[in-house]
Amino acid sequence: MKTNILPAIRLTVATLVLFCVVYPAIVWAIAQLAPNNGKGEVVVSGGKKYYANVGQQFTDDKYFNSRPSAVDYNAAGSAGSNKGPSNPEYLQTVQTRLDTLLVHNPGVNKEDVPVELVTASGSGLDPDISPAGARVQAARIAKVRGVSENTVADLIEKHTQGPLLGIFGPSHVNVLKLNLALDQIK
Amino acid sequence: MFAITVVLAIPFGSYIAKVYAGDKTLLDPVFNPLDKLLYKVSGIDEKREMNWKQHMFALLTINVVWFLLGIFVLMNQSWLPLNPDANPDQTADLAFNTSISFIVNCNLQHYSGESGVSYLSQLFLMFLQFVSAGTGMAAAAIVFIALKNRTTEKLGNFWALLVKSCTRILLPLSILVGSILAFNGIPMTFEGKDTIVNMQGDTVQVSTGPVAGFVAIKHLGTNGGGFYGTNSAHPLENPNYFTNMLEMFSQMIIPLAMIFSFGYFLKRKKFGWMVFGVMTAGFLLLVVPTMVWEINGNPALGKMGVDISSGVMEGKEVRFGSATSAFWSIATTVISTGSVNSMHDSTMPLSGMTQLLAMMTNAFYGGCGAGILNFFIFIILAVFISGLMVGRTPELFGKKIEAREMKIAMIVALLHPLMILAGTALAAAFPGITSANLNNPGFHGFSEMLYEYTSSAANNGSGFEGLGDNNPWWNITTGIVLILSRYLPIIGPVAIAGLLAKKKFVPESAGTLPTDSATFGVMVLAVIVIIAALSFFPALTLGPIAEYFSMK
Numbered sequence: 001m002k003t004n005i006l007p008a009i010r011l012t013v014a015t016l017v018l019f020c021v022v023y024p025a026i027v028w029a030i031a032q033l034a035p036n037n038g039k040g041e042v043v044v045s046g047g048k049k050y051y052a053n054v055g056q057q058f059t060d061d062k063y064f065n066s067r068p069s070a071v072d073y074n075a076a077g078s079a080g081s082n083k084g085p086s087n088p089e090y091l092q093t094v095q096t097r098l099d100t101l102l103v104h105n106p107g108v109n110k111e112d113v114p115v116e117l118v119t120a121s122g123s124g125l126d127p128d129i130s131p132a133g134a135r136v137q138a139a140r141i142a143k144v145r146g147v148s149e150n151t152v153a154d155l156i157e158k159h160t161q162g163p164l165l166g167i168f169g170p171s172h173v174n175v176l177k178l179n180l181a182l183d184q185i186k
Numbered sequence: 187m188f189a190i191t192v193v194l195a196i197p198f199g200s201y202i203a204k205v206y207a208g209d210k211t212l213l214d215p216v217f218n219p220l221d222k223l224l225y226k227v228s229g230i231d232e233k234r235e236m237n238w239k240q241h242m243f244a245l246l247t248i249n250v251v252w253f254l255l256g257i258f259v260l261m262n263q264s265w266l267p268l269n270p271d272a273n274p275d276q277t278a279d280l281a282f283n284t285s286i287s288f289i290v291n292c293n294l295q296h297y298s299g300e301s302g303v304s305y306l307s308q309l310f311l312m313f314l315q316f317v318s319a320g321t322g323m324a325a326a327a328i329v330f331i332a333l334k335n336r337t338t339e340k341l342g343n344f345w346a347l348l349v350k351s352c353t354r355i356l357l358p359l360s361i362l363v364g365s366i367l368a369f370n371g372i373p374m375t376f377e378g379k380d381t382i383v384n385m386q387g388d389t390v391q392v393s394t395g396p397v398a399g400f401v402a403i404k405h406l407g408t409n410g411g412g413f414y415g416t417n418s419a420h421p422l423e424n425p426n427y428f429t430n431m432l433e434m435f436s437q438m439i440i441p442l443a444m445i446f447s448f449g450y451f452l453k454r455k456k457f458g459w460m461v462f463g464v465m466t467a468g469f470l471l472l473v474v475p476t477m478v479w480e481i482n483g484n485p486a487l488g489k490m491g492v493d494i495s496s497g498v499m500e501g502k503e504v505r506f507g508s509a510t511s512a513f514w515s516i517a518t519t520v521i522s523t524g525s526v527n528s529m530h531d532s533t534m535p536l537s538g539m540t541q542l543l544a545m546m547t548n549a550f551y552g553g554c555g556a557g558i559l560n561f562f563i564f565i566i567l568a569v570f571i572s573g574l575m576v577g578r579t580p581e582l583f584g585k586k587i588e589a590r591e592m593k594i595a596m597i598v599a600l601l602h603p604l605m606i607l608a609g610t611a612l613a614a615a616f617p618g619i620t621s622a623n624l625n626n627p628g629f630h631g632f633s634e635m636l637y638e639y640t641s642s643a644a645n646n647g648s649g650f651e652g653l654g655d656n657n658p659w660w661n662i663t664t665g666i667v668l669i670l671s672r673y674l675p676i677i678g679p680v681a682i683a684g685l686l687a688k689k690k691f692v693p694e695s696a697g698t699l700p701t702d703s704a705t706f707g708v709m710v711l712a713v714i715v716i717i718a719a720l721s722f723f724p725a726l727t728l729g730p731i732a733e734y735f736s737m738k
Contacts, residue, residue, distance in 0.1 A: 007345060008248035011228035012255065015352065018224070019313045026361055027399040028376075031368035039380075040394060040422055041371035049382060051392050053371055053421040056384045063386070067504070076379060076391035077300050078416040080501040080529035082652030084630035085484045086737045090500075095490055110491040115483065118492060119500040122419030122511075122528045128504035130496060168187075169427035170496070170507035179385060 045180050051075070055127040056176055061104060062144045063182065064129070064137050066175045067116055068097060071124035081120040094118050105140045112136050128172040131160045147185060155181055187431055191438045198439060199446025199458070205354050206327045206347065206451060217354050224349050232349075235340035238684025241328050242677055244344040245321060249289055249673075252314060256285030259310045260303070269304035270378030271393075276302065283661035283668075288314040290672035291322055291553055293404070293411030293524055293647035294638075294664060296656040300393040300415055305376060311411060312400050316360075319407030319440075320351035322555030325676045326444060327351070329562060330451045332683035333583050337691055341684065351555075355440070356406055363436050364402035370432075371425045374398040397423060405436035408553040410524030410647045418514075418527040419503055430506055430527060434514060437523045441551040444558050452583070456702040461561060464707045468550035468714065473516040476540045480512035480533060486737060498537075501529030512537065519544035522553035524647030531625065531634065531650040535737065538633055538650070539730035545644035547718045548602060553645065556672075559679040561710075564717075565701070566595040566682060568710040572699060582701060584694055585686040598678035602643055603721035605667045609639035610725065612663065619659050625652025629736060633729035642667040 031038025041052040050056070057073040058066045066073070070081045083090035097118040102110060114132045134156045142149040159178045163169045204211050225232050236244065259266065260281035264274050276284060280296055287294040288311050297303060303311070324347035331341045368374045373394040380392045393414065400413045401423055414420040424430055445465065449458020483494030497508025506514075511528035518525055519541045530541055544550065549560045565582065570592055573580030580587045613620045613635045624631035634650040641648055642664040649655070655664070700706065 004244045004247040005251075007228050007230050008244070008251045011224065011230065011345060011349070012248065012251050014224050014227045015317060015349075016310075016313055018357075019316045019352070020309045023316075023357065023360065024309060024312070024374075024396050024399045027364040027368060027402070028374050028396065030361075030365040031374035031398060034369045034374075035371070038368050038374040038398070039377070040373040040392075041425070048385075050385070051380075051382070051422075053425040054392055055421065056390075057386060057388055060386060073384070073388075074390045075422075076393060077298060078393075078414050078420050079298075080416060080419065080532065080651070082529050082531040082625050082650070083500065084531060084626035084633075084652070084733070085486060085498070085500070085534055086628070086630060086733055087626045090626075091486055091490075094487060098490060098492060111493055113492045114496055115487055115492050115494045116496060116499040116502075116504055119487070121499075122501045122503050122526070123414075123416040123421060125416075125421050126503050126505075127421055130504055132493070133504075164427045164431075168431065169505065169510060172504045176385070183385075 043177065043180065050176055052174070052176065053127055055125045058175060058179060061140060063179045064134055064141065064175050065117070067126050067129060068118065068120045069124040069126070070120050073125060075125050078123045078125055080122045080124060105137060107139060108136055127174050127176060129175055131156060131171050131173055134173045134178065141182065145182070151185060155185070187434070191435050191442060195439055195442035196446050199443040200450050202355060202443055202447035203450035205350050206330060206447070213354060213358065220353055221349055224353070225345070228345070230345045232343050232346040234343055236342070236344055237339040238328065238332070238341060238680050241341060241344045242680060245325065245676070246673070249321065252289045252317065253285050256288065256310065256314065257281050259307055260284055263304040263307045266304065266306050268306035268309070268376065270376070271304070273301055273304050279658045279661040280656055283665045286665045286668050287647065288409070288411065289318050290645050290668050291318040291407070291409055291522070291556065292642065292645040292668055292672070293409045294642055294649065294668065295411055295647070296661055298415030299413045305395055308395060308400060308413065312403055315403045315407045315409040315411065316352050316356055317348070319356055319409060319554040320348050322553055322559075322676070323351040323355065323444070324348040324555070325680055326555035326558045328680050329559065329683040330448060332687035333452055337689065338687055341687065356403065359406050359436070359439070360399070360402040363406060363432065364399045366432060367401055367429060368398040370429045372398040372401060372429065373422055394422065401433065402436065404525060405433050405523065406440060408437055408441060408521050408523045410518065412525060418525045419529065421503075424527055427505060430510065433525070434517060437521055437525065438517065438551070440554050441521050441557050444555065448558060454702060460702050460704070460707045463704070464711050465550045465561070467711060468547065469516070469520055472520065472540045472544050472550070473513060476516050476537045477509050477512040479537045480508045484534065498532070498534055501532030503527065515541055516544055518648060519646060520550040520552070522548070522556060522644055522646045524641065526648050529651060530637070530648060531652045535630070535730040535733040538637070539726055542637060542640050542726065542730065543718060543722070545640045545646050546606065546722045547714050548644045549714055556645065556675070559675060562679045562682070563595050563598050563675070564710055564714050566591060567599060568706065568713045569699070569701065571713060572706065572709050576699065578697060578699060581692065581698065582686070584691045585689045586692065587686070591682045591685055594678050594682050598675050599717060601674055602671065605643040605671050606636070606639045607721070607725060609642070609663060609667050610636045613639070623654035623657065623660070625654070629729055629733035633733065636725055636729050638664060639667060643671040645672055
């Protein structure tokens with residue numbers, strides 16, 4: 001045992017320097033060359049800064065609404081609801097969300113509401129909705145803003161990100177970027 | 187994607203075998219001086235060969251040093267430097283749990299990264315992610331060395347194996363992956379939380395930090411502890427589908443490469459392929475049905491009339507979708523990474539069951555080094571059972587397997603179910619303490635407790651995160667499970683290998699049972715399935731299976 005203690009302590013100190021100081025310093029230095037100096041991707045619009053990948057709360061009828069969130073999109077923290085699929089209280093919550101959504105979007109059939117609009121994301125900060133989730137809100141947006149539904153549909157089309165290399169992953173729409181573009185039409 | 191990882195794992199496995207054998211590699215000009223410096227500073231004679239007991243003493247000693255240092259850092263982080271968000275100290279029981287769970291490569295996190303640790307603590311935990319993965323790999327390397335065809339007690343130097351695993355395997359890959367991640371929008375900064383005003387006028391904060399470096403090693407070292415509370419579901423920890431693929435690749439590459447390096451090191455490539463075949467069969471048996479269940483969606487929501495064609499989306503991110511998240515949930519549980527890109531608590535009951543089974547078998551791929559060690563136990567059992575079936579003395583690689591080795595193998599194999607089932611039984615026996623921590627009622631609540639102990643015993647670290655686990659009960663009981671389930675499954679296989687190494691080598695003859703055949707592979711798979719099924723079926727019936735039938 002005694003033969004091991006000193007080398008163990010000295011090796012710990014030496015590797016601490018390597019992995020706690022040198023390694024992060026190397027990655028940090030390389031990250032300085034990355035977009036926004038490695039502080040995360042941001043969008044600047046109208047003098048305000050937003051994080052492109054961090055979802056925001058959108059509940060106004062004039063904006064495309066984002067998904068429900070367990071942390072109300074405050075990125076000081078992050079959390080999912082962690083509700084089990086058979087939890088009665090949870091199923092009631094989803095039903096309420098669906099009813100609210102139908103009230104705000106008259107004329108929409110519930111069969112057309114994609115499930116992600118009434119369920120909370122894993123992080124509580126999901127920046128995206130599916131193209132179907134955006135299209136189902138198009139009529140409401142057009143009416144509130146007094147623009148044609150075609151304009152809104154084109155905008156959704158333009159902001160839809162297809163699968164990576166055309167094959168990997170689902171199509172999705174960044175709600176923040178879509179709403180920023182929405183504020184620009186007039 | 188999976189195919190690319192396998193294709194790259196083969197040459198990488200050959201590289202790992204060369205590193206442990208001390209053969210020349212391309213990276214020697216960089217790492218020979220670095221390693222020499224580390225040995226010199228630490229006063230280590232890397233040429234001094236150790237027997238298996240000396241190896242284990244060295245391993246345990248340095249782990250104790252890390253543990254004590256970890257407790258100190260976590261309980262004093264409020265006044266130590268690099269705490270821009272003024273996060274408070276951890277309580278004693280939480281620091282105990284966190285420190286243990288990071289030295290044992292589990293990364294069960296009973297805190298949220300945004301508020302529970304300072305940047306200094308994050309960096310220290312990152313250090314533990316390197317060295318705990320290195321510990322597992324070094325232990326596997328001892329087994330590799332012991333199984334070479336010769337009779338010896340000398341099994342290399344533990345310090346050298348540990349240092350080489352960290353510097354030559356984990357470090358270069360981490361720098362590469364970390365840099366690519368930083369270029370994809372993952373923060374790597376030492377500034378504190380950023381305050382922004384949203385488009386709708388809400389003021390919110392955004393947590394940043396040295397995330398990219400952390401995420402790289404958390405996957406490469408199969409640690410899985412997230413920088414943020416929601417791990418790789420967080421859009422700053424895993425911003426797009428490309429980073430998702432890269433992180434998946436990172437967590438699979440070393441466990442896969444270790445299998446092939448086993449074959450290369452022993453010059454028994456076919457044996458490596460047998461191991462790979464069994465593990466892949468087990469992985470596919472778990473992952474395919476899980477993906478089907480998740481893609482089919484939650485029928486309870488389908489009854490409400492919404493469109494569930496995109497699958498189960500509660501607890502999932504739109505940019506990954508249900509299929510990818512289901513794949514990840516099984517990959518992370520078989521490999522003992524425990525990082526998540528969706529909330530397992532909200533997956534369908536039977537998906538929860540396959541996630542649990544992935545950790546209960548704990549032998550398909552497995553963590554850095556630890557996977558091979560667990561699988562080694564099953565190989566010993568399979569050799570013994572099939573030896574009895576055909577009436578021959580069981581032997582592995584020309585060494586006889588006798589009563590002493592079998593006893594050790596049985597203790598290790600039975601420890602895993604004991605920890606999980608006894609832990610869950612205790613928690614269920616004291617509902618006064620534990621029931622208030624559950625986030626869901628009924629059978630699902632039971633699954634939350636079962637998952638917590640399974641994840642601890644498998645050193646996985648994922649969770650049914652609805653469980654309110656930051657209190658003395660969960661911190662202490664899972665801490666104990668973590669210690670026993672980490673060190674005994676390391677000491678056991680190393681002891682067996684050490685005992686085998688001392689024995690006389692009997693050349694293989696026509697009477698030897700070949701261990702690199704498909705038949706033997708089926709035998710190993712059968713042993714794993716029987717042990718898992720018999721031990722865990724009753725518990726699974728009370729949790730996920732009961733919930734599944736209650737939803738019909």
